[in-house]
Amino acid sequence: AQTVTQSQPEMSVQEAETVTLSCTYDTSENNYYLFWYKQPPSRQMILVIRQEAYKQQNATENRFSVNFQKAAKSFSLKISDSQLGDTAMYFCAFSNNYGQNFVFGPGTRLSVLP
Amino acid sequence: DAGITQSPRYKITETGRQVTLMCHQTWSHSYMFWYRQDLGHGLRLIYYSAAADITDKGEVPDGYVVSRSKTENFPLTLESATRSQTSVYFCAIQWRWRAPEAFFGQGTRLTVV
Numbered sequence: 001a002q003t004v005t006q007s008q009p010e011m012s013v014q015e016a017e018t019v020t021l022s023c024t025y026d027t028s029e030n031n032y033y034l035f036w037y038k039q040p041p042s043r044q045m046i047l048v049i050r051q052e053a054y055k056q057q058n059a060t061e062n063r064f065s066v067n068f069q070k071a072a073k074s075f076s077l078k079i080s081d082s083q084l085g086d087t088a089m090y091f092c093a094f095s096n097n098y099g100q101n102f103v104f105g106p107g108t109r110l111s112v113l114p
Numbered sequence: 115d116a117g118i119t120q121s122p123r124y125k126i127t128e129t130g131r132q133v134t135l136m137c138h139q140t141w142s143h144s145y146m147f148w149y150r151q152d153l154g155h156g157l158r159l160i161y162y163s164a165a166a167d168i169t170d171k172g173e174v175p176d177g178y179v180v181s182r183s184k185t186e187n188f189p190l191t192l193e194s195a196t197r198s199q200t201s202v203y204f205c206a207i208q209w210r211w212r213a214p215e216a217f218f219g220q221g222t223r224l225t226v227v
Contacts, residue, residue: 004156006156009154033214033215035215043202043220043221044218044220044221045204045206045218045221047215047217050214050215052214091156091157093216095214095215095216102147102159102162102206102208102216103159104149104156104157104158105156106154106155106156107156
């Protein structure tokens, strides 16, 4: 069974600075997907970024980028130029190639301080 | 827009009562999921469905029943609610052959007293 671990329950960062959220996972599969979801106080789950395991290039979406280390089974999220609106819970998630096994980590609560 | 709707948004029920949470999607997505979210546990999978009349257990299925007689609906029933089932419940869908990510409903906050 796949597992996803987020070792940082809470983090804080000053506005405009950079922060990195950690995620590790365990799987025996070779093809899979990894995701970061954001959950603001509104409770809505919002996809931030996704990474296909077969792609070596790290995914980037505007201020959000990942550091995907397949051999180490590590998938960290970097947020550059942090904004107050980035304050939220962030969940790392794993999906196998067929999509039916969607597993989430416990989450990291990020606070962006003015 | 995937068009996924959960109802109700909030529900308070008593221990031992049966309660059903509804999930409706406006597109013909294949996979549908039910998760519960609890502090310190993230989202845990209760049940999922690959298609109409095909369902399977997730990580925490005990005390829950699902059905999917129509592709667009995936109700979750708590047959005899317990306080430990107080949680936020999310329904999610996945565009199986078009994109690997899951899209979520707004969630239902269920309180069992």
